[in-house]
Amino acid sequence: MIEKDTYKTIETSTEGILFKEKNSKFFGYAYPVLNEDDVKLHIEVLKKEHHAARHWCYAYQVGTETIYYRANDDGEPSNSAGMPIYGQIQSFDLTNLLIVVVRYFGGVKLGVGGLISAYRTTAQLTLEASTIIEKTINIEYLISFDYKNMNTVMRIIKEKNLTISHQKLELDCQITISVRKKDAEFIFETFNHLFEIDIKEVEITN
Template sequence: MTEEDTYKTIEVATEGILFKEKNSKFFGYAYPVLNEDEVKSRLETLKKEHHAARHWCYAYQLGTETIVYRANDDGEPNNSAGLPIYGQIQSFQVTNILIVVVRYFGGVKLGVGGLISAYKTTAQLTLEASKIIKKTINKDFLIVFDYKNMNTAMRIIKEKNLNITNQKLELDCEITISVRKKEADAVFEIFNHLFEIDIKEI
């Protein structure tokens, strides 16, 4: 990835991109996902939708600095489905993504080479149809202060155009902010030097 604090992912799900090869039908799906639970739930939904299909092969990649990935052939010959799909995730340099290719067998065997090509092509077409966006890698901080220091905290948040993701404004105030990675140290220092305002990374 070119800039150290950005990454590419897809904005919304892309569904049902069809590729045909010798009577077999391959349907490609791409989903933005943030964790393995989301992966599981997407797969379960697809298996219900396509309960008559023969294979639900997939690959996913999660994370920006620490990467977690998995490729699954789901009964196809070893490395003939999951890895070609994962290869396209790498080729398009996207993360936090799940790609599933659902196959309906058409009666004609494709052979390992044919399968690799079909799964790769379906994944590629699915990604080409997806809206790929660039996001920044952020760090989250929790700022804690008494209500009387609210104006000071809010002034800095406004000046630095910081993104508030959560807030509890009572006698004890807590605000969670999300800061672009390359600006994170500077923002931390500003709050850290303030009397009566605590900041910690979460």
Template sequence: MADSKDTYKTILTPSEEVLFKEKNNKFFGYAFPITNEEEVKIQLEHLKKIHFSARHWCYAYQLGTEKISFRANDDGEPTNSAGMPIYGQIQSFEVTNVLVVVVRYFGGVKLGVGGLISAYKTTAQMALENAEIIEKTIDLYYTIFFDYKNMNKVMRIIKEKNLEIVSQKMELNCEIKVATRKKNAETIFDIFSSLFEVSIKKEN
């Protein structure tokens, strides 16, 4: 059942810079973990400062675990000769929430479309090989509402089910936000829904 998959792969930290050379052209490759499109802009601006004399800053990224969004950018290279070969490597490594950037310095020798595709693909592959790929769980978030007097029974279930407490507000009316793996989410929801004087709401 495809829907029961509740893990995904991403990279732990930005990769070390890699360099691929082809006929005097230099291709520098980078992979970054990202959580939103704003981070894409930040990383690109940073690389443009480092490589201010480069010719092209081509990239691809993928975000999301169930709803996927992606973008591939050729940055002035012939259509689909840079961004898509980079994105192909993101797919090949089966990672998400990842940005891969390849910076090109023109060395005076044109590579042709085939040569560019190969160079961008190889550099992206090297960047991802250089990154530490980790597996994470797809978590769902719930807020549990209850009166202070019901604290013990709520906390007992949180402990029994090994739920992660994201935030809590302990007053006369208490709220605890918890995270649980997707595959356990329905069970957790049912347990708290059936408790007397306790309510639960799914967060987006």
């Protein structure tokens, strides 16, 4: 079985998709996120923007191989908001994504079934309005070498069409390359076999 090395997320934020149900207004927002700090920041901004709203319910998922998710009902009945939102993240097979649905209560109670339907529909409409993209899962390697070996290293980088994410070119040189996961082992061995050139995996911190 070929190991999966791609994932789907959204390209940019999608904001203010409106869904109405029995006088209640639901505004859907979707954001690309990488961690919990990103999530908190977006929710803080929305709470200021929609300070008169009753609920700011949300769900998010981050990670490509180790997955972390959270769903929050924010005062709505248990599992009537956060999980229906999260269900749409799963349905669209997305990650590194936050969806927030802001609710203005319209005076008519919707009941648990009505709430589940409204939050699910708002999340679905928000994702349908988003631009979904596929990204590759990459591994980063730090290559260390003496300046005299520069041509050898750069030739391989060019031949293999590798992406340089950082470089320090002095007497002792360091180049960080980003490699698609399925190619990583081959690229590692290519450099590892070379005399006077050191390569090691770098932990990606996002």
